[in-house]
Amino acid sequence: MNKNKNRKSSISSQDFSVTPPGDDVNEKILTAFDAQRRACEVLGSPLTRDVVGFCHDDFEAGGIIAKLVRGWQGDPLNDNVPLRLAGFAHHAALAGAAGLAQFYQSCGGAYDEKARTALEDALRHVFTEDEAGARKFLRSAPQTNETGRSASLLLGFSEISKRLSLPLRLREMGASAGLNLFFDKFHFALQTDTGAVHWGDADSPLTLEATWRGAAPALAGAIQVASRRGCDLFPVDITQADERRKLQCWVWGDMPARRARLLAALQIADRAPPQIDRADAAGWVAAQIIERPKGEATVLYHSIVWPYLSVAQRFAIESAFAQAAEAVTPDAPLVWLKMDGRELGTIAQLSYRIWTGENGPEGEEVIIGPCHPHGNDMEILAVL
Ligand SMILES: C[S@@+](CC[C@H](N)C(=O)[O-])C[C@H]1O[C@@H](n2cnc3c(N)ncnc32)[C@H](O)[C@@H]1O
Structure with missing residues (x-):
């Protein structure tokens, strides 16, 4: 008699399935966007506030941002997911992304919150056009040198x-x-x-x-x-153009004093x-x-x-x-x-x-x- 006949196998097909990310992490992403949006407001960056706001709304609507970060493997708050996304957008603007640079003071543009819809269109375009670049960018943590x-x-x-x-x-x-x-x-x-x-x-x-x-x-x-x-x-x-740009992208695009400080420090470091x-x-x-x-x-x-x-x-x-x-x-x-x-x-x-x-x-x-x-x-x- 097979003694194991009625015993439930200790390995079930479920053991091999990848647990789909629960709603928890996606809830946490939304919470992280909300918290970051408020922080940007308090810290005086309407541009970054609205970039993060776009990410929040687009994530909720299942758009490109959801495609990029839904089910994030890690803690979205500790990993600064909203700032990674905002950093990518600023990096693209600094590299001259058509339609986006005009909103960034760091690129010679200006942002008025009345232009929020146009900003959102430009962001959607940039994230969709360079999805692979965004994915790569998202792997690194914000890197400020204050x-x-x-x-x-x-x-x-x-x-x-x-x-x-x-x-x-x-x-x-x-x-x-x-x-x-x-x-x-x-x-x-x-x-x-x-x-x-x-x-x-x-x-x-x-x-x-x-x-x-x-x-x-x-x-x-x-x-x-x-x-x-x-x-x-x-x-x-700092001798590499793209790395320099990356350093700059973490300084919010409508904070000219901080940006000027960074550029001045780079000028000094460039000497040696x-x-x-x-x-x-x-x-x-x-x-x-x-x-x-x-x-x-x-x-x-x-x-x-x-x-x-x-x-x-x-x-x-x-x-x-x-x-x-x-x-x-x-x-x-x-x-x-x-x-x-x-x-x-x-x-x-x-x-x-x-x-x-x-x-x-x-x-x-x-x-x-x-x-x-x-x-x-x-x-x-x-x-x-
Ligand atoms: C908040 S930044 C501060 C950078 C710089 N010290 C400043 O004051 O501007 C933290 C830095 O620590 C670096 N870091 C974190 N863990 C490290 C480790 N185990 N060894 C070396 N660097 C590390 C990060 O890559 C990042 O550049």
């Missing part, structure tokens, strides 16, 4: 420079295009509780304005940079494009700090990168510092400067840990203060 963050980082570099009196060997994790590696070539106009502070070359193409709450700190007169180098999982090569290694910071950091040249202060730093790292990646970086810290000598000190938070969307903090070769393997941690994630505002709690 030079405004240098307005906070500056105080960290200044403190380190004053303490160590050595040229800085700059090594940036998660550098994107590496524009913040050129902070010493920018001009800073800072408002403090005790008056205005200016730092850097007044003739620089880029002036960054920010508020520092607290008394004006005494900044280092000049900060010498020995060398600059960074890493990123997806480095942006930085080396940005395609590497995971988790492995790259150890290689950068284990052998340190004498007569230079090695400064590993990052801005708004920590929340993107897994627990394992964070642990690998911490371990690399712990290992290197055992053997720091005064002629090759080590510093870990952070302008970062634990989670995205929370307030960031500027802090550093310094190993002078005379303060033991624990080094010393200094919390300079909380700061806005874009660097436009910082509270100074501790400076030299």
Whole structure:
């Protein structure tokens, strides 16, 4: 007798079927569009608001946007699906897409919400005409390189420079295009509780304005940079026209001040494009700090990168510092400067840990203060 005759097979045909994406993810996509549309409104970008609005409505109507992102494999909110789509549209406009560029200030056009229907027609056309390009574009996450963050980082570099009196060997994790590696070539106009502070070359193409709450700190007169180098999982090569365009497309098309800042920073970086290694910071950091040249202060730093790292990646970086810290000598000190938070969307903090070769393997941690994630505002709690 076949004992298995009445036993239900443990493998059913259902086990081989791909579970169709439930309504959940599509609901989440609509929620993500809604949230992004509201954020654009609050942040003052009517153009991006209406681009995202088009994506929402077209998705709901089962149009090209639904074809592109329905059943998204991942979390549509965390993956910034609305901004990926808006980025593609802006990228197409910057590349001269007929009918679309006229709405983007970044392309010499202008947007008036009365022209919303014409904008929607142009968007539908661009997404439909280049569906393959849109799919490819959607695979990468928004990639901003916010030079405004240098307005906070500056105080960290200044403190380190004053303490160590050595040229800085700059090594940036998660550098994107590496524009913040050129902070010493920018001009800073800072408002403090005790008056205005200016730092850097007044003739620089880029002036960054920010508020520092607290008394004006005494900044280092000049900060010498020995060398600059960074890493990123997806480095942006500013020598390539399409990569430059991609960097620009994440700055919303009706935000001329932010765009001008980006272009000015690119102009500075163009003089000597930085080396940005395609590497995971988790492995790259150890290689950068284990052998340190004498007569230079090695400064590993990052801005708004920590929340993107897994627990394992964070642990690998911490371990690399712990290992290197055992053997720091005064002629090759080590510093870990952070302008970062634990989670995205929370307030960031500027802090550093310094190993002078005379303060033991624990080094010393200094919390300079909380700061806005874009660097436009910082509270100074501790400076030299
Ligand atoms: C929000 S962006 C910040 C870019 C730059 N630090 C800035 O302040 O403008 C985060 C960057 O971290 C990079 N990133 C994320 N995980 C990384 C990793 N494990 N190793 C290297 N880079 C990483 C991303 O590719 C992205 O360029």
